[in-house]
Ligand code: MF3
Ligand code: CO
């Protein structure tokens with residue numbers, strides 16, 4: 231989400247709400263995996279939106295983006311130099327060598343599950359795979375920083391520490407966010423930060439970690455449609471997002487299709503250890 235300057239209160243969720251969050255996270259993850267598995271050269275991004283509509287109908291749930299602050303479609307589809315919030319269109323056709331980010335948010339039992347991943351369309355350049363692997367590794371490091379006593383700044387610091395030494399930049403204009411009955415709530419989770427700084431994480435908080443990592447400069451430009459965010463230099467950008475719950479022990483990834491709490495993206499499309507050596 232776009233970063234905002236508004237101090238607010240951070241909710242700690244009760245057991246019933248956390249149960250609903252888990253259901254929402256799991257279904258969002260199933261939906262994302264199901265859409266990702268169908269991505270092929272020649273499809274348009276509106277086809278992907280249609281898949282989301284089908285899934286939501288079948289499961290009797292609502293896709294949160296549709297109508298959110300005027301967003302016209304049910305998922306976000308962000309090709310190549312689009313950082314985030316791309317609007318599905320019949321004229322945006324996926325070509326071999328592209329990358330596409332798909333961001334799914336479903337409302338289940340009144341709670342939001344928010345899950346995104348970027349995947350290659352067919353074969354892509356080695357340097358593009360390296361961007362994806364680094365972004366995934368950065369997201370994982372950010373999630374692993376969520377331990378008892380940690381602060382929000384530890385998450386962003388961990389993400390920066392993976393991405394920047396490898397020559398990439400971390401987008402600052404969009405941040406992770408608290409998520410629950412509302413799509414976007416406090417706290418904001420920047421994907422950059424200083425260790426030991428910021429809000430202290432407490433069990434029962436639920437928020438996203440969704441780093442956007444750029445090949446070139448960090449800057450973003452919003453297009454005339456009011457949504458599509460492009461990299462300022464038109465180089466590639468990738469993003470992975472999970473919805474997370476802070477627990478007594480550390481963290482639970484809610485956007486997984488089982489309760490194992492792993493943080494690989496859904497669908498099993500990454501080889502074992504992919505991203506570790508990026
Ligand atoms: N799912 C996005 C996020 O991760 C928000 C999309 S807002 C929309 O926060 F309106 F474009 F759907
Ligand atoms: Co989000």
Ligand code: CO
Nearest residue numbers: 333344345346
């Ligand atoms: Co999202």
